[in-house]
Amino acid sequence: MTLRKATVVVIAICAGACSASTPANESGETRAPAPRAESTPRATPVRPGITVLIEDSLHLIRDKRVALITNQTGVDEKGRSDIDLLATGSQARSANVQLVALFSPEHGIRGTEDKAVDSSIDDRTGLPIHSLYKPGTAGPSDSTLRGVDVLVFDLQDVGTRTWTYVGVMVYSLRAAKRNGIPLVVLDRPNPITGFFPDGPVLDSVISNTEESVRGKSGLAYALWPFPLRHGMTMGEMARFYNDTLKIGADLRVMPAAGWRRHMWLDETGLKYIRPSPNLPTAESALLYPALVALEATNISVGRGTPAAHRLFGAPGLNAKALVEALESRELNGVRFRAITFAANRYGSQQPYKGELVPGVEIEVTHRDRVQVGRVGAAIIWALLKTNRSIFQITDSLAFDRRFGSAAARRALTAGEDADVVMDRELPAVLAFTRATRRHLLYR
Numbered sequence: 086m087t088l089r090k091a092t093v094v095v096i097a098i099c100a101g102a103c104s105a106s107t108p109a110n111e112s113g114e115t116r117a118p119a120p121r122a123e124s125t126p127r128a129t130p131v132r133p134g135i136t137v138l139i140e141d142s143l144h145l146i147r148d149k150r151v152a153l154i155t156n157q158t159g160v161d162e163k164g165r166s167d168i169d170l171l172a173t174g175s176q177a178r179s180a181n182v183q184l185v186a187l188f189s190p191e192h193g194i195r196g197t198e199d200k201a202v203d204s205s206i207d208d209r210t211g212l213p214i215h216s217l218y219k220p221g222t223a224g225p226s227d228s229t230l231r232g233v234d235v236l237v238f239d240l241q242d243v244g245t246r247t248w249t250y251v252g253v254m255v256y257s258l259r260a261a262k263r264n265g266i267p268l269v270v271l272d273r274p275n276p277i278t279g280f281f282p283d284g285p286v287l288d289s290v291i292s293n294t295e296e297s298v299r300g301k302s303g304l305a306y307a308l309w310p311f312p313l314r315h316g317m318t319m320g321e322m323a324r325f326y327n328d329t330l331k332i333g334a335d336l337r338v339m340p341a342a343g344w345r346r347h348m349w350l351d352e353t354g355l356k357y358i359r360p361s362p363n364l365p366t367a368e369s370a371l372l373y374p375a376l377v378a379l380e381a382t383n384i385s386v387g388r389g390t391p392a393a394h395r396l397f398g399a400p401g402l403n404a405k406a407l408v409e410a411l412e413s414r415e416l417n418g419v420r421f422r423a424i425t426f427a428a429n430r431y432g433s434q435q436p437y438k439g440e441l442v443p444g445v446e447i448e449v450t451h452r453d454r455v456q457v458g459r460v461g462a463a464i465i466w467a468l469l470k471t472n473r474s475i476f477q478i479t480d481s482l483a484f485d486r487r488f489g490s491a492a493a494r495r496a497l498t499a500g501e502d503a504d505v506v507m508d509r510e511l512p513a514v515l516a517f518t519r520a521t522r523r524h525l526l527y528r
Contacts, residue, residue, distance in 0.1 A: 131353035134271030134320070134339035135239055136161045139170060143180050145269055145337060146171075149234040152186040152225070154217070154257060157196040158241035158358045159271070167239050167271070172210045184212065185233065188225055190240055191218040191249045192361045199362050199388075217256075221297050222249045222305035224256025230264045239271035241360045242319040244278075245374040246287060246312065247487050250360070252305020254319060255326050256296050258334040267335040272320030272526070274353050277371050279346030279527060282316040282518055283458035284510030285489030291482065294330060307486040312514045313374045313458045316346075317521065324524040338526065346527050349452070363393040368449055370394075375447075375461040378488035383477045384468070385442065389429025396426060397464070398444020401475050407445055410467040414503070418454030421445050459507050461488065466503040 138145065139161075151171060153159075159167035171177050172184040187194065187210075193202045194214050201220035206213060215229045230236065238257055240250040254270070261268035287310045297303040309326070317325070320338035327336045343353075350357055350367060357367045363386075364370050373394045376386045384402075387393040398404065404423035411421045424446045427439060449455060465488075468476040478484050478494070485491045496506045 128354040131344045132342040133273050135167050137339040137342050139176050146182050146235050147180040150183045150185045151235050151237055152233045154188040154238045156194050158360050159239035187212050187214045188217050189214050190253045217253055222252045224260045235267055236261050237269045241273050243370045244275045247306040247377050249305040254323055258327050258332045262332055262334040269337045270320045270323045271339050272318050272341045274341050274344045275318050276350035278349055279316045282312045282514050283314040283456050284312045284514045285493050286310050286312050286513040287489045291486050312517055321524050321526055325521055340526050344527055363388045372447055375457040378484050381480045381484035385428045396444050396446045398442045400442050402443045403472055404443040404445055406471040407467055410471050414463050418451040420448050420450055462503040462507050465497050
């Protein structure tokens with residue numbers, strides 16, 4: 086058994102549970118089971134936190150003035166918006182619930198924006214929508230919470246450390262504490278399962294859990310030493326941060342009833358709703374952590390295209406050599422092919438809009454075997470090996486805050502093997518799973 090295969094087993098065990106063991110052939114070599122028919126999964130009905138609140142815990146908001154932090158992902162299992170359920174739903178009306186304000190994160194209340202978002206008025210309800218992304222992420226200000234009795238939070242996490250919605254949640258915990266009101270987190274499944282945490286773990290030197298203050302920007306996407314793929318839900322992270330940071334907010338988490346850690350979103354009966362314009366599919370969400378660091382380089386990750394975060398490329402790229410290098414690594418659960426695509430945006434700063442460029446498409450062949458951290462490290466290694474004259478890290482600090490480790494970046498840049506680099510991250514990932522176990526809500 087190679088070290089790369091052994092790592093999969095160790096992380097799965099330490100994550101708290103494991104899927105069925107992989108069968109072996111007569112020679113004792115591990116063989117992959119036939120991939121599941123992912124287009125027609127067996128769905129187990131799951132009730133998201135909004136339904137649990139309405140059906141089982143309505144007393145928490147009965148006769149209360151409620152402010153809601155949400156976007157297009159805040160819906161029940163029937164696709165009904167939290168806003169509608171709390172503003173005009175029959176059960177909320179019978180409990181005299183008064184929805185008085187809305188708050189939107191990055192990408193806005195409808196998830197369509199990829200820029201700073203202004204505050205506005207909701208057309209349907211007439212309620213104020215206070216933007217929490219102008220352009221940096223912030224929590225609700227004290228002035229917007231005057232007269233509010235309960236703050237309710239419902240945003241879909243995607244299982245990746247670099248997600249600014251988690252920053253909104255941490256800042257909202259502090260706002261709730263300052264204003265002496267409870268925060269109710271309506272939990273949702275982790276769409277890429279609660280298994281398989283994968284590094285690198287963010288270096289504490291470049292993390293920051295504080296909001297922006299004059300002269301110092303907050304880092305809602307680089308809060309704490311989490312692995313790149315963390316395997317937790319928003320509710321579990323709320324419990325972790327409230328405890329670890331000693332915020333002490335009056336936190337209530339409404340669980341996603343019926344969810345188990347091994348379940349992918351399409352096994353829950355819940356629909357995938359794109360949480361941002363650049364995660365158009367569930368496969369994009371899975372591969373996002375593998376490619377997110379490239380947003381601090383001159384390599385496009387397909388932002389603005391229907392295949393965002395499932396492909397990458399740049400002008401002049403030798404895609405054939407890149408694919409050959411990646412395929413030589415025999416990475417679990419994925420394969421690569423050379424393509425040409427029309428890019429809408431490159432990295433975070435390169436305006437090569439509309440140019441037809443060479444690139445690489447990632448195909449997921451067995452999603453339970455994908456190790457996104459290793460895939461990301463292998464891509465960086467392969468770019469340096471085959472396209473060093475093309476590939477540029479345009480902002481080292483921004484790259485490190487996404488990838489997680491300056492030491493890992495330097496090792497890859499120096500030509501060290503990607504698996505060796507990632508093997509060094511394993512102890513920190515396992516330490517994380519042990520440290521967060523008591524905050525978990527699901528088996």
